Amino acid sequence: MHPQKRLQDHPGAWFGMSIQEGIRIAEKITLSFGLDSIEGLGTDSDGDFTVDGEYDPSTESVMLVRRYTYSPKNPSQVGYPFIYRGKWDGYCVHGRWMMSTNPGLGGEFEMWPEQESEFEEQMKEYSQQMREAVAR
Numbered sequence: 001m002h003p004q005k006r007l008q009d010h011p012g013a014w015f016g017m018s019i020q021e022g023i024r025i026a027e028k029i030t031l032s033f034g035l036d037s038i039e040g041l042g043t044d045s046d047g048d049f050t051v052d053g054e055y056d057p058s059t060e061s062v063m064l065v066r067r068y069t070y071s072p073k074n075p076s077q078v079g080y081p082f083i084y085r086g087k088w089d090g091y092c093v094h095g096r097w098m099m100s101t102n103p104g105l106g107g108e109f110e111m112w113p114e115q116e117s118e119f120e121e122q123m124k125e126y127s128q129q130m131r132e133a134v135a136r
Contacts, residue, residue, distance in 0.1 A: 005090035007055055007062070008033040016111030018044070018097055029111060038064060047071030053084070060088045062095070084109060 016027040029042035029051060040051040046068065053064035064084040068077050083103075086095020091112060098106030 006057070007060075007088045007093070008035075008057075010113040010115070013114035014040075014111050015114060016042075016109060018109040019107035021107075027111070038062070042066075046073055046077070055088070062086045062088055062093050065100075066097075082106075086110075 011032050012030060014029040014031055016029055018025045018027065025044050025046070027042055027044035029040050031038060031040035031051065033039075033055070036055055036057070038051065038053040038055055042049050042051060048070040049066050049068045051064050051066050053062060055062050062085070064086075066082040066084060067079055069079075071077050081100040082097055083100050084095065084097045086093045086109065092110050093112070094108070094110040096106055097109045098104070
């Protein structure tokens with residue numbers, strides 16, 4: 001872990017991606033943190049959801065439970081708990097999500113604070129400017 005990059009220091013807007021049946025699904029989430037707890041609200045192409053979970057700073061482990069509150073594509077998943085287990089690496093949380101009743105069904109996920117996305121965009125722009133300057 002990077003000491004300046006504590007998970008609890010990143011409340012607010014997050015972006016994420018989950019693999020669902022071989023397709024990458026983008027999501028937007030707003031998170032808040034307690035000492036070892038995580039809460040939030042989010043949305044993706046399946047609908048709107050809540051997030052509740054735990055974070056262990058000593059191991060960087062994250063466990064989240066996502067429940068859809070609205071899902072026009074699949075109303076039967078409203079209220080159903082989806083389990084997300086992952087690790088905070090100082091930049092993003094990455095791991096695996098699964099259905100609570102069938103852990104074999106699921107996929108990979110990653111989520112990161114919005115500020116990291118802005119940083120990545122700035123670095124891409126800077127790299128492009130440097131390539132153009134060298135080419136001149």
